[in-house]
Amino acid sequence: MTKILSNPLRRACVVGLFASVLMTGCAGYSLVKGGEHVSIGSMSVQAPGDWNHWRGGDGTEFWTLDGPALQHILFVKGVGDDEAPWPTRGDRETVPKFRKGMSAIEISELVQATLANEELQNVRIVDLKPDTFGGHPGFSFTMTMTSKKGLDMKGLAHGAVIKDKLYMTIYRGAALHFFDRGLADYEMIAASLRIDAGEN
């Protein structure tokens, strides 16, 4: 131990690691076993198979099989008026916000603009239609987009506005293999998910 601390470089690494843990709060991955019930905000989800659950210090929560760049399900946990649907690393000034009273069309545009703010390109929304989500009347739509480096991606989203708050699951992944790999699970998750908006 003394030997480790006597090395300035290693000490700096330890301090850096400690600082990064402090900065990110309780951020990290945990394993969700198939069949397990999980609460994500006021949403409750049953995992159809094993998934990795990320809880970020900024409140972001997503599930992934192979890593977020390859595919992930993002949970939008009840976003209120004038709030961004989820934190992005893009230009803060141009982050689009959810507004009370938005129609499904405007919400699909909000998702489109937020993805563009994440520097995803050529984001297209198709097949926007009425759907149920979390036991509430809502909507769903599919998406195509490319990453900044030119990787083709696909997306599928479900959502509902309950008591003026926006709840969504947004699944996206690389068009080649990875989107399809998690799609059946995602569809089961979106169908079985329940929202208890009374908790908010």
Add this chain to the structure above:
Amino acid sequence: MTTISAAFSRTAAAFALVLAAGMLTTCKTDNLGAYDAPLANRQNADAAESPPLPYRTGDLKPNERPAPDSDEAGLWFIADRAESQIRTSGNRITDPKINAYLKNVVCRIAGPHCKDIRVYLLRVPASNASMSPNGTMQIWSGFLLRFRNEAQLASVIGHEAGHYLRRHSLQRMRNIIEQTNTFSFLQFALAGVGAGAGIGILDVAMTGGIFAFSRDNEREADGYGILLMSEAGYDPREASKMWKQVLREEKAHKDAESRRPEPFSSTHPAGEERAEILARLATRVMTRTSTDVGRDRFLEAVLPIRGGLLRDELHRRQFDTFAELLDMLMEDGANMAELHYFKGELHRLRGKKDDAKIALDAYNAAKTAEGSAPKDIDRSMALVYRRLGRPDDARAALRRYLEANPDASDAAIVRQMLEGS
């Protein structure tokens, strides 16, 4: 020992990434000397029938590839691999017409080097173009959207061709080696880390994280750009005009310091200086035959894809600059319906005070203007009417939308809105 060796390899790999990316990537850039270099051999700017200017020593000959055992060959090897990724990139605009058009302009500018320069149009809503040492030219769609005519496009292609012909990447690499004696370090790193590092280099090179060319390289490329465009019969004054347009957009930023600058302009000479010097150079290279602006040809090629590029720009949500861009495009007056529609979209999405009314005015102008607006204009109008508390008008607009787009993929949700409103 193994650990130390591995750690050193990683450091070497990281350094190599930075260095190689720096050598490969796009354009950076103040004395008139560098600007002047391409014009140095020109005897008399007013001599309309003067012979084509010979390229200076060190320029690539047509069809030339570097000797396999040269340092330049290594640079080309990396650039070739990067190009193979660009070729299959999902961001590439593959529409044959626009690509054929761009290639024609490249050939007109590059002359005997036409086959050596391969141009790729990438769908990226920002103003940038770049050149790799092996002749890979990238033009981003956001730049294409901002040109007003073919001569302006030609000025950028000429600038990039200047980087290629003058082997600026190689110059840059050799300067770094001379100054830091790091080439052996780079070779060691590339040999030691194998394919993994290769991918990293391409990654950094393609995303242009580090801008390679020196400011003098950029000035020289500007000089080449203006000379080549003039030699090809284009009006060289358009190069300066293009930079004035860029300046107009920059001025439209409400708070320039808090926003990200455009990559191309940020690494190039300051805009005002550039516009002024390019205007001065234009007067020196202008001949009686360099008068082609090519507005109609440019619009014919770009208008079919412009709507998609404007939508990309809208998604950036940099509303002040987008408004200025729309104003500039409106001055050209091509497909005004489309431009009024996007003005409406801008104000609808910005959603500040009075924006709803301005949006409606713009949509109404789009309906009567020359050209054609996107088919979802009535849906957009309905959303604005809803916001203004005019449900009857919203319903009427939604009905018009469904009549015009009976097979729209969102028809079900629009019908639901009609029933619920």
